[in-house]
Amino acid sequence: GIQVEQSPPDLILQEGANSTLRCNFSDSVNNLQWFHQNPWGQLINLFYIPSGTKQNGRLSATTVATERYSLLYISSSQTTDSGVYFCAVEGETSGSRLTFGEGTQLTVNP
Amino acid sequence: NAGVTQTPKFQVLKTGQSMTLQCAQDMNHEYMSWYRQDPGMGLRLIHYSVGAGITDQGEVPNGYNVSRSTTEDFPLRLLSAAPSQTSVYFCASSYSPWRPQHFGDGTRLSIL
Numbered sequence: 001g002i003q004v005e006q007s008p009p010d011l012i013l014q015e016g017a018n019s020t021l022r023c024n025f026s027d028s029v030n031n032l033q034w035f036h037q038n039p040w041g042q043l044i045n046l047f048y049i050p051s052g053t054k055q056n057g058r059l060s061a062t063t064v065a066t067e068r069y070s071l072l073y074i075s076s077s078q079t080t081d082s083g084v085y086f087c088a089v090e091g092e093t094s095g096s097r098l099t100f101g102e103g104t105q106l107t108v109n110p
Numbered sequence: 111n112a113g114v115t116q117t118p119k120f121q122v123l124k125t126g127q128s129m130t131l132q133c134a135q136d137m138n139h140e141y142m143s144w145y146r147q148d149p150g151m152g153l154r155l156i157h158y159s160v161g162a163g164i165t166d167q168g169e170v171p172n173g174y175n176v177s178r179s180t181t182e183d184f185p186l187r188l189l190s191a192a193p194s195q196t197s198v199y200f201c202a203s204s205y206s207p208w209r210p211q212h213f214g215d216g217t218r219l220s221i222l
Contacts, residue, residue, distance in 0.1 A: 100152035
C-alpha cells in the first residue's frame with residue numbers, strides 16, 4: 001500500500017515563530033488531507049488539498065502532487081497550535097481508504 | 111448540530127468479552143469509517159462503508175466486525191476482546207472519501 005512519511009516527528013517553537021511541516025507519499029494520490037489533533041485528542045480537519053495551495057488564516061498548505069509531497073505552513077504560532085498534525089492520503093489504487101502518517105508533534109511555548 | 115457522536119467515551123473490558131462501539135452522524139454522510147490510534151502512532155483504518163448496506167475492510171480488520179443498516183449509524187463490534195485491542199477508537203464521516211473527514215471524539219478502550 002501507499003506509504004506516508006511526515007517530518008519532523010517533533011517540533012518545539014516559541015510563540016510567534018513560523019514552521020513548516022512536511023508530508024511525503026509514495027504513490028499518486030486522489031486525496032490528501034491535513035488534520036490537527038489537539039491535546040484533548042480531538043481531530044479537526046484543516047485542509048483537503050490533493051493539489052495546489054490553500055490558506056486559512058495563519059495556516060496554509062501546498063501539495064505538489066507530481067513530486068509526491070505536501071507542506072503545511074504555520075505562521076505566527078500560538079500556544080493553541082500545539083498538538084499533533086497528521087497528513088492522510090488516499091492513493092489512486094487505494095480504493096476509498098485513507099492512510100495516515102505518524103504525525104508531527106508540535107509544542108508551542110509561551 | 112451533533113456531528114459525529116461516539117459512545118461510550120471510556121470502556122474497560124476483560125479478555126474474551128464482547129462489546130459494540132456506537133457511532134452516529136446527523137449530516138447525511140454516505141462515507142463512514144473506523145480507525146484505531148495507538149500511542150505515538152497515526153490512525154489505522156479498521157473498516158469503512160461507502161453507504162448503507164456496503165462495508166469493506168481497511169488496514170487492520172481482524173477481530174472487528176461492522177454493519178451499516180442505516181446511513182446514520184456505523185457500529186463497530188469486538189467479538190472476543192484481546193489486550194492487543196486496547197486503543198483509542200475514532201469514527202469519521204464525510205460525503206465521500208475525498209471530502210473533508212469529520213471525526214468523533216473517540217472511545218478509549220482498555221482490555222485487561
